[in-house]
Amino acid sequence: MLCEHCEAFDIQDFSPHGKSFQESKHGQTRDILSLKRGQDAGCAFCNLLMEHVREGLAMAESVKGKELELSIHVEANSLGGDGTQKSLQDGLRINRFFVSIRPRYVPYDVAAWHGKWPIHIERDLCVISDPASPARKAEDVVGQWLGHDLSSDHHFETISRWLHSCLTHSQCNQTLSQKRIWNIWEVPLPLRCVELLSHGKGIRLRETDGQRGAYITLSHRWTADTGRCGTTASNYNARLEGKEFPWLSQVFRDALKVTERMGVRYIWIDTLCIIQDGDGGKDWRQEAPKMSQYYQYSLLTISAAVSSPAMGIFNAKIPDKIPQKLVRLPYRDSECCQKGHFYVYERGVGLFAQYEMALQASQFPNRGWIFQEWLLSRRVIYYTDYGLFFECQAHSSKNDSQELAQPITSSQYSPKEINLHPELRWAHIDNTNSNLKVRIGLGKTPPEELWYRLIESYSFRDLTRPEEDRLIALSGIKDAFEEILQQTPGTHWSSEYIAGVWISDVHYSLLWHKEQDSLNDSKVKNLPSWSWAALIAKVRWPRRGQVIPACEISLAGQPEDYEAVSSSPQRISLNLESITSPPGPIIVPHSLQVHGKLIPVLLRQGISQSDELQPVMYITDFEETFNCENIRQVCSISNPYLVGGWGSLEALEVQERLQRSQGATVFALHVSTRKVHKSAIRLGSLWGSYDIFEVLYLDCVGEGKYCRVGVGRIYEQALLDDFSKVNKISFELV
Structure with missing residues (x-):
């Protein structure tokens, strides 16, 4: 059930040409009393909004003073799949509502000047539509419910769209030292790759030195299962023939499936592509100097950032993926004609918090080796307990609904590169909201400062064998930095x-x-x-x-x-x-x-x-x-x-x-x-x-x-x- 006000909800109000644009800046504003009346009358959307702002209202009451009446303001996240603002001809492309509390009659700029208003609600409201609905076809509501299965067709279609968009970014087609990668589909292949044979005939280790093509890389934590999968001097020749792969960890098997579904022939996995034992470390010493190129030139890096690697990367816990209190709202097109519906639900945990918790649970940010893999990779797909997150050089991490993971700091909600706390997240530069990786790609940090910011972010990360790995785990970053110096x-x-x-x-x-x-x-x-x-x-x-x-x-x-x-x-x-x-x-x-x-x-x-x-x-x-x-x-x-x-x-x-x-x-x-x-x-x-x-x-x-x-x-x-x-x-x- 919806109240009269919510039955008249018009998503076109979030357009610059919407009827309420001049008053509410791409959004809709409702006074608290009106929402309470709708909630008491049983309106599902009024109830959702009031429950959503309950804690914020308690804070607002303590600072508003008796003379102010409060209102709730709803703004939309109108970002496209690549994180850029779309033109008016492309539809609204809404996938989230952001909610804030502010005085009803105080001018917004004056209130903001005092530093008290608006009060932003950290959690956001997800806005989704059915694939065949008018709202989706018009690209006004592009949020989607993909379900629990991270190996589903919908998830792989989302990955493909994201990858296609990312490949149009100039920053994502250059190395850390800003060397241009002209064709990511025809780059020098590593010395060896795991080849996925056609028609599902299995895999084999392939010597690909001197050849060109596209390949995927895997970033993973070393576990007890990892060593059992390794290529050794004794099984090397058999693996070239596609034999001696009696057992692979679930993470490796899932990574192979992702590679296959993406239509890519090769994947580079360190454990399988470098000889682990039996040659006195000769192959390791030859391959270690090449890994900088391996990660920078890969099509994308699969990051197995799950808390339980033994279960693979598709069995995410996804504690917040089941929509609670799903509310159906009428969809009106640009001609104000009602054509079907779309849906809104509350995310139990804010997207930015989800991103934090996902990385914390995986322990990925604490590992010295993985820091280097992350920094050198041009594109990363994080498989986490909270679903998929995507990251590239041009934009901050996004989830599988193409939503930017960013802290709520601005009433305009413009895309901001995230700044992650060093213990839980990737990289930091003082207290600025700037992703270190993005800053490097855009050349924003002078070389004489860049090296020290990198070391500050690397210095505390864990290494199983620090006496052996402390400098080697940084050597690829050092090499890329040397290229920056030369340029x-x-x-x-x-x-x-x-x-x-x-x-x-x-x-x-x-x-x-x-x-x-x-x-x-x-x-x-x-x-x-x-x-x-x-x-x-x-x-x-x-x-x-x-x-x-x-x-x-x-x-x-x-x-x-x-x-x-x-x-x-x-x-x-x-x-x-x-x-x-x-x-x-x-x-x-x-x-x-x-x-x-x-x-x-x-x-x-x-x-x-x-x-x-x-x-x-x-x-x-x-x-x-x-x-x-x-x-x-x-x-x-x-x-x-x-x-x-x-x-x-x-x-x-x-x-x-x-x-x-x-x-x-x-x-x-x-x-x-x-x-x-x-x-x-x-x-x-x-x-x-x-x-x-x-x-x-x-x-x-x-x-x-x-x-x-x-x-x-x-x-x-x-x-x-x-x-x-x-x-x-x-x-x-x-």
Whole structure:
């Protein structure tokens, strides 16, 4: 049953030419009293709206004041399958309603200025129509109910439409370094692929080196079942003949089905296409440098982001896929003639929240290997517990109804690239609503900043064997970044890259610090203390500024003195280097040769209160977030009560020394001088323009050898003068 008002519902009001456009901005507004009357009279749509805004109304009542009457405003999501606004000739293409609460009579712009209104309802209303209905044929309502079965024809038709649309995006037809991919259907094939034989005759491992075509890649978590499927030296020849595939994991079988249904002949699965055992790791070392190309040139990547891989990718739980309280509304065409109906129902969990929970349940964002696969893949289909999500370079993730997964932040609901929290989601750049992948594709992030944003997003992710994989799991991103450097005119960076650090930017690279919420971090034993890669934790770099290097830093020793860190032939996850890189181990030096000034300083108790820490950070031109427990006062040896700087410590042994005594002596290396201009706060003599020393804190571990224990800044003139009293010395930083 519908009330008189809802019986007259006209979806054309959401058009720019709709009759209520001037009053309600592509939507419809109803006052609360009218909706309550309709609800009391048994109107299904009024009841749906009132139930939908129940929690929001409680919030609104607390801020509205007695003089305001409230109304509910409904806006439509009018995005096409590719996430772009359609022309007026294409129909409204509505698949969602967004609901907000606002004062009935207060002008919208004035209310927004006060920052209280409108109050947006996080969950959205899904708008769907039957495939043969007039609403669908006119492309006014394009939302669809696909059902539970992710292997259904409807789902594959949706994937095909999305892929066809994505291939028209210029950003999606270029690599991470923006190299043009002219024909995705005729790209160089990997050394080997799994070939799907015609007429359902099975599969075989195929040597495809030197051939061209299209292929799909699979991104998956390594499980106990994965190893049982692997190609080995003993079954390799048989697999070339289509034999020796007695058992495949359900994820692999489902991925093969997706490939077949998409009409693609080849799929690349690391476990099947790289020899896992029996050759001493030779094939792994040859294939690892090629995976960057494999993922960037694939037609699409299937992401098995399900919480239970043993059940495959089609058996999603889909807890929110059954429509509750389905309401039928009349459909009126552009001539105001009623022609059939369409349907509205409430999503139990907001789409953006669904996307978050799906990734959290799969544990995908926490894995170091998978981060690289995601970043390099041009198109990704996520099979999750909440259904399908699609992602490409041009637009944020969408679900299987072509709905953009985006936070509710704007009354206009324009498509925004999502910014995902680092523990649950993929990538982050400070607090902006910008998808890192989209920013790279559009060239929005300067190369000198891009590398550090990538590392910040990768640094805390899990690796089963960090001693072996910490750098290899990043090598493909490193290679793509090197291509970006080569294409950037005027860059001062060279290609000398060691232990995750570009030597030409080594002074800045050494200034990484452990971020505030770095918990359960651990050391990587075979990596040098000065590299961010030696610590599995969230790390960040300070904002660049007017900085002058204060010491000379170069690689110590000769290449033959470096340690070769090879990968494990027993566990093959996705490692990425460029196709042109020679096969071989990743080389890691033990030390840097430093010629600079060292002075002993005393580390004292921490700065326990954030209100004490904030002015110190401001005056030292440091705008990042720290865990106060890791921040220590830095004092002069000659005057232990003179606090002249601060330090952020990551070395556990130094923290333990501090707990056992009133202080701990370490050495401060003057890395660079930062020119600061501050006038809002005065700290002692610091005000206006002055110099701050950026330092590393070191421990002596042998004659002429030091290791890093922390990072920080020195600002007190007495400590700055101590540096001027000593000469530069040469030593090894290990």
